[in-house]
Amino acid sequence: MTPFKKVLLFCHRWLGFISGLVVFIVSITGCIFCFQDEIQDALYDYRHVAVQNKPYLKPSELLHVVKQKYPQATNDYIFFYGKNRPAGVLANSGKAGLEYVYLNPYTGVITYTQKPQTNFFIIVEYIHLYLLLPPAIGKWIVGVSVIIFMAIMITGLILWWPKRKSDRKRSFTIKWGGRWRRVNYDLHNVLGFYATSIAIILSVTGLAIAFEPVSRAIYNTANIGKKITYTDEVTEPKSDSLKKAGLASQPVVDLAFAHALKQVPEAEMFLIHNDPAVSGAIGVGGYAKSMHYSHATGFEFDKYSGKLLKSYIYDKKSPGLKLNEMNYDIHVGQIGGFTTKIIAFLASLICASLPVTGLIIWLGKRKKAKSKTSRVRGAVHHKTHKRQVQVS
Incomplete structure (x- = not known):
């Protein structure tokens, strides 16, 4: 591994440790929220007249x-x-x-009343946005973790990208018949690759919901060349x-x-x-x-x-305002109907899995390194002992 990739690996690993738990929580709650309208429509009669x-x-x-x-x-x-x-x-x-x-x-009859804090999906939304912390604090913790996660996805893509064309077919597929550690390794790398583009879109749109400067940057970028x-x-x-x-x-x-x-x-x-x-x-x-x-x-x-x-x-x-107004629909995956909801759901699920599979990879390598060190020490001890016997 080149010195550049060693630096990338170090950053990838430690940034993952810093943001992993928050990324897992935000991604899981994002999965749940994707189909909140469909689930609530199926469960609650008051949503229809x-x-x-x-x-x-x-x-x-x-x-x-x-x-x-x-x-x-x-x-x-x-x-x-x-x-x-x-x-x-x-x-x-x-x-x-x-x-x-x-x-x-049509009639004005009250059919249902509800406090927001009693709705399961609103609770999920607040966990997703603020981790149930005060909004002024929670949005920054989530926002910084999401930015770190975007950096992790990019560094992971660079680290994973195969050098030789002959390795690419193997790198784009999961070897289901391999040992469980190999399967876990492929789940982390291959699924991470497939989810990267969608994950970055979901991350940017999420940041635009939480932070006006991001929303304004999207607006200005889409309106390049316009005076408005x-x-x-x-x-x-x-x-x-x-x-x-x-x-x-x-x-x-x-x-x-x-x-x-x-x-x-x-x-x-x-x-x-x-x-x-x-x-x-x-x-x-x-x-x-x-x-x-x-x-x-x-x-x-x-x-x-x-x-x-x-x-x-x-x-x-303007194109910028239209794009900003589409931001929520893009973020929850409903911009293109049920198909894009499924895509957003799967991408969020993969994002939730990445901190878990990455941790398993790190623990496996750490265990392997300890085992290798023990074997080396054993071999050195054996050679030293043998030399001492021969001398005596």
Whole structure:
């Protein structure tokens, strides 16, 4: 082995020791989360409603129902998940916590309520993002470990790549008939090779979720040669009505939702953010597919007057913004449907296995080195003893 590869091996091994446990946890939770929608749809009836041949209730009517149940709560987000799915309102009761309230979007009947911390998949998501630590701490531990993992994947690829063409066929396959240590060695190297490209994509998209500079870097890279800036495109507008309530002819959430329905009637899912504490704007987004967060067209309205302040038409968005909005769907593997979910699941499972198989390889080599040292010492002792007998 060349001195360069010895340095790479040293880095590969010790970086693995540093990040291995976190990578294992993050990868396993990523596997579980990949199919969370399908699993929850199969287990919970409240995630479905019977389709009715009539329009949805107005958002204000749903908010009125939730306000009666949670009079002290502010209702920050309203979801219309799809024609055969419930509407959802996020009720924020401050210190008392958050509550997801699911309603029939045609009748306004509350069908289910749930605290986020009681949902298994939300717990899995928080482990994945923060290791159940305070977010400000957990995201950095996870983020640094993911960056280290990317370096491990690259160094591993360089170390593994076969020199001779004749070795490549053997290097790309697992020798299932070999001894278990050989099988483990192949699992680490061969599966690591096949998973590298997907693992790096999942790592980068994960970092973009946690850290805005990464998201902005992706945006700028995709927009090379374009004059539009990140701030110009994503900054939400502010109210210009001097905070005078009652200027609109009807609740602004209703105006916003009606406008979105008219402009993007083909959208399957709508999200209204009703949290205008800073900007004084109420926004609504129409999404092409239910439970998918890419391919969105959005609008921002003045909280008080109902005036349309800004439109985010999907076809007019920059490539960078489109790519950023696809980030979640890419990260969980749903960007291309069930097939890409399976790919993301398998890649995450392989990533979880790499710290385990790598540790087994290291322990095996350590044991082999100790055994070799013992044999050498035994041989030296035998030769010395034999020489002493001959002399005497």
